[in-house]
Amino acid sequence: MDAKVFLESVHKIYSKLNKKQRIVIATTLVILIAFFVFLVVFSGKKTQSEYGVLFDKLDSADNALILDYLKEKQIPYRIPRNDVIEIPAERVAEERIELAARGIPKTSKVGFEVFDTNDIAATDFTQQVKFLRATEGELTRTIEALEPIFKASVQIANPKESLFVSTSVPPTAAVMVQIKPGAQLSSFQITGIKNLVSAAIPKLTPENVKIVDSNGMPLGEDNELLGLNEVLKQQYAFVHKEEQKKADDIVRLLSPLAGGASKVVAIVHLQYDFSQRESVKQTFDPTQVLPRAQRDYEKHKVGPGEKRIGGIPGVESNIGPVQDLDNENGLTKEDESETIVNNEIGNETIKTKFSPGEPIRMTASVLINGEQQLTTNENGDEVLEYVPFTPERIAKLEKQVQDAIGYNANRGDSVTVSDWDFSKNERLKAPQTFVEKATALIAQYIPLLKYVIIAVIIFIFYKKVIAPFAERMLEMQDAEEDKVESLFEVDDDDDELTSRFGDMKKRIEDQLGLSGAGFSEDEVKYEVLLEKIRALIQEKPEEVASLFQKLIHDEIGTPTERTS
Known part of the structure; x- marks a missing residue:
């Protein structure tokens, strides 16, 4: 719709509104604007006063020190959940710096920043302990950065090296993880954590890394079995996807011939070799002697x-x-x-390395709807008769299917194509009742039917509520305009009537020779006017009665107006 036409329509509707309606609309708009302004202003204030996370994932001792500090400084705080302390967002950065200056938190994991300060009196044992703490801290931070992990702790046991191999003890590591609510560690993630920890410690193997959850349950003990199950699931999903893909290719190839995808049934079975094999072939050439x-x-x-x-x-x-x-x-x-x-x-x-997932055999079975030919039965009626495919046509279809799905005779692949009268199955079905047909027909349009119902409800609401209200408002406006116009028309008629009576009076006085005589001018005027009114009443009695009714109504007023 053009903007100019729309504005003219709005102006036309607004001009037809009376004063009371305009006041109601203006008040409504002002209230809505004020409401939106209120939402914007107070939502901004709420954002400024939101709380931010000061620290989380700390030990109870550190949390107690932080709470003592906040109480001492009279800083508002709240604890929405365990191990989380929140303060006003605008003070988070400042208070973190202040707490760090006081050495809080004290029991948090340290990394290799422990070597930022040099201690001249440090012994070799002290340096080894610092290195072990730094390694544990860095591993803890890395594991906690993983998505399912909420909190972690790493402990490393690195025994002293021995000169004799028989008496040497390999290093071990223990990892405790607290998993986020609703999350779960997969076998691959557990293996990844073991490999991560073992790669950071010399001579530490993944088998010597033990992982437990916050409940003390071991994780990854049956990792090989879990990993095998997941691999089998992936292999099964891969085979099923490939079978479905080739079956879809067959249906897409034969559906134009059969008259639609519902007239073709294809089932493909694939066998894959997922074993990993490596072949070495060495060839000697006697002609090349060096x-x-x-x-x-x-x-x-x-x-x-x-x-x-x-x-x-x-x-x-x-x-x-x-x-x-x-x-x-x-x-x-x-x-x-x-x-x-x-x-x-x-x-x-x-x-030669053979990648896992090599197809070793493929079989496919295809059923296609045969042709229907119009024939005449014994009674002379025209009926459709099933005509099977010829062997030459079946062989041609098999060749097309083989080319479409990658047939390989050396693997022992097998493709079978057969024609079938699909209409026979339809004839064997029991005829549907009227209720079943109606239900099946309605079920097809249920997604569209809900939108139609909503549209009908909106239309009924418009016809029963909005349209009558708008018509009533316009009728009241038209009645008021007609009332004003009728008043103006009566006034115009009175002026015209008075002018005509004056002219007639002068003519009558001249005809009777009464001009300037001792007759009363008012009496003559009254008589002439009375005669004219009588004639007008006889000519238009209904209009005169309506005029008198209007004049009486305006003069006397309604009972409410008289009492007031």
Whole structure:
């Protein structure tokens, strides 16, 4: 709607209102504006006076010291829940600085800021204790920063190192966590906390980190079983999602042919291998020979030849001089050489890691609604007759389904497509009664029906309340305007009538020759006026009666006005 037209409409309606209505509307607007201003002003004041958290998650001893300080300074405070102290928000920063200057809180966890000050007299044992406290404090802060954790405490037992491995004791750690109301730690979060603590301490393994809740119940003892269950749930959800996705692909492919998605039923079953496997394959190539190492060996030998010992058996023959010992012609020479070459055959090593979740087999079963052909029965009536698909068409549909879902014959996948007369199931159903049909029809429009009911209620309220009130207000305005206009019309008629009577009087006096005579002018005027009124009464009796009634009403007034 145009703004100018809207303003003109508002002005027209406002101009038709009487004084009382205008006062009521103006008063209502002033009250509404004042109410909104009140809300804005006082909501701002409330925001300024809100409370802010001074400290939380402190021990009882620190809370007692803080409360003593607040009472001493006469600072208003409140405790909305355990371990939480609140003061006016505008004083939170100032009081935190003041409390820190006094060393409060005292039992809060400290981190590596403990080494900000150097103590010359500190011993090595003292430094080790400070380092252990700092590590515990930093781990506590980190764990408390996790979403489900409300409060935490870390204790580390780090035994003295031993020179002998057999007598060495590994470090251990204990973690106490207070979980937020309504929150819960999952097995993965518990494992994460164990790994976090073990990574901060040398030689600390996750198995030596024990976690308990505020009730003393151990957490993570059956972590492996819980983790396995969660993994199985994730695997099942993944398989179900993939099966549903492929079934939807089949329905989307065949629904145009069958006449809608309700005419196709597809069920897909997938088998996955979630085991982690690694394969190593090494291939040798004899054609690629490369010398890797070579060894050359030579041997030269010079000496007497073969000993020829003989003679008569006896001692002399055995210990006698060796024959041909001094004969140079009996020397022998021997040369020997050898070359060894170590060759390396070219080889190729392939390492393959199979990611979990590899499909190993897929089966799919599809039912599609067959075609209906219009035929004539024995009685001559036209009926729809089911016509099954030909084997060639079934094979073609199977091929299309296989291509759509990624069929792989090497895995042993199986896809079956069959046609079925879906209308047969509908004919077997019992006919619905009128009530069932009406209920099913109304159920489809229930979401829209509630909006229609609301619109009808608003329309009835408008016709029965708003419209009659507006019409009554406009009728009262029109009646008042008609009343004023009628009064003005009567006054105009009186002036016109008086002027006409004056003219007639002069004409009558001239005709009778009474002008200037001793006749009374008032008497003549009265007689002429009386005759004219009589004629007017006879001509328009109803209008004259209404005029007299109005004059009498204005002259005498209502009974209420007379009593006042």
